[in-house]
Amino acid sequence: MSAWGEAEPSRDELVCAGALTLLVFGATGCFEPAPTTVVLIARSASNGPQVPVTAAPGTEDDAAILVVAPEEAERLGLEGRTIRVAFGGETSGTALLRRVFREGREHGALRVADVGFYFATSVSGHPGECRVGIEARGLTARFKPPTPPIAPPLRETTPSQPETRAVLGTASRCGDRPVLKMQSEQVCRVDSQGHLQCHMEYPVRSVSEWQCQNEPVVHYEVAPQHVARYPFENASKHALPELLLLKWQSLEESTPVCYRLPDSVAPQGDRLEMQLFYRR
Numbered sequence: 001m002s003a004w005g006e007a008e009p010s011r012d013e014l015v016c017a018g019a020l021t022l023l024v025f026g027a028t029g030c031f032e033p034a035p036t037t038v039v040l041i042a043r044s045a046s047n048g049p050q051v052p053v054t055a056a057p058g059t060e061d062d063a064a065i066l067v068v069a070p071e072e073a074e075r076l077g078l079e080g081r082t083i084r085v086a087f088g089g090e091t092s093g094t095a096l097l098r099r100v101f102r103e104g105r106e107h108g109a110l111r112v113a114d115v116g117f118y119f120a121t122s123v124s125g126h127p128g129e130c131r132v133g134i135e136a137r138g139l140t141a142r143f144k145p146p147t148p149p150i151a152p153p154l155r156e157t158t159p160s161q162p163e164t165r166a167v168l169g170t171a172s173r174c175g176d177r178p179v180l181k182m183q184s185e186q187v188c189r190v191d192s193q194g195h196l197q198c199h200m201e202y203p204v205r206s207v208s209e210w211q212c213q214n215e216p217v218v219h220y221e222v223a224p225q226h227v228a229r230y231p232f233e234n235a236s237k238h239a240l241p242e243l244l245l246l247k248w249q250s251l252e253e254s255t256p257v258c259y260r261l262p263d264s265v266a267p268q269g270d271r272l273e274m275q276l277f278y279r280r
Contacts, residue, residue: 063102064248065112067136070275073111078277080113085272093117093241096272097134109276116143117240118271119232123150123260127267130232132240133254145259152256155228164222174212181207230256236270 073080087096101112115134122128130153133143183205188198233239243251261267 061246061248063098063105063246065101065105065109065276066249067115067134067139067251068111068113069139069142070113073113073275073277076111076277077280078111079280080275080277082114082273082275084268087238087270087272091238093239094245097241098246100272100274104276108278110279111277113275113277114143115274116272117238118268118273119230119236119238120267120269121232121235121258123258126260128258128260129267130230130256130258132230132256134241134243134251135254137250137252143254143257145257146262146265147259149257149259152258153231155230156234157226157228158234159224159226164220166218167221169217169219170214171217172212172214174210176208177211178206179209179211180204232256232258238270 070080083100085096085100097115104112116131117134119130119132120127121130131143131145181204182202184200184202186198187201188196191197227239229239240253243253
């Protein structure tokens with residue numbers, strides 16, 4: 001029986017149905033997902049090396065798993081399991097990566113390695129793939145394509161959804177405005193002796209004056225937006241993750257590796273692949 005109370009599946013290959021298709025190799029079980037949950041492997045508790053789960057000091061992100069080289073995970077005595085998650089058009093690469101990391105961490109994964117986004121493409125009229133790896137800064141990519149790679153494509157700048165933004169400015173407004181002014185006037189009176197007595201008075205009165213003044217105003221304008229993406233991203237309508245949003249570790253994209261699939265290999269479509277590492 002598995003950790004989820006189900007019969008043990010074959011250790012060679014397991015297919016878990018859910019919101020996204022996931023192939024788990026060498027897994028011990030699946031769980032029934034919520035409608036929007038990526039399916040990942042279940043893992044029962046076992047004894048093994050004590051590997052810290054936190055990715056970085058002060059990191060509280062529930063998706064935080066350190067991306068390492070496979071040799072580093074194996075040195076810690078962890079067992080690696082390869083997963084493949086298929087994605088469709090309009091899928092957010094950032095959300096997909098965070099979701100898979102989060103589900104893996106919730107089920108005991110301590111490290112992740114060999115993270116790659118694969119895009120189906122055509123190479124000289126034959127089925128091919130382009131792979132973009134997600135790596136920790138400073139790690140050397142070790143991916144080797146099954147056939148000689150072609151020259152990597154360049155990113156293309158294309159229009160995206162225009163952005164409406166507020167712009168702060170000023171406007172001059174003029175008109176009659178009441179103001180208080182001190183005026184001077186001479187007041188004279190005849191006293192009881194018949195002499196004329198005069199003195200100065202300074203009353204404050206409200207008078208109307210034409211004035212102009214600048215006032216802050218907000219107006220809205222539509223600004224065109226452009227994004228730089230690889231041709232295979234635009235073809236699949238799937239954007240690679242924005243790695244700056246994954247704040248627990250400094251990650252970077254590898255240069256795309258595009259290659260023709262061998263005649264003996266069937267195309268597997270757009271997918272995310274990685275190795276999740278667990279305690280043995």
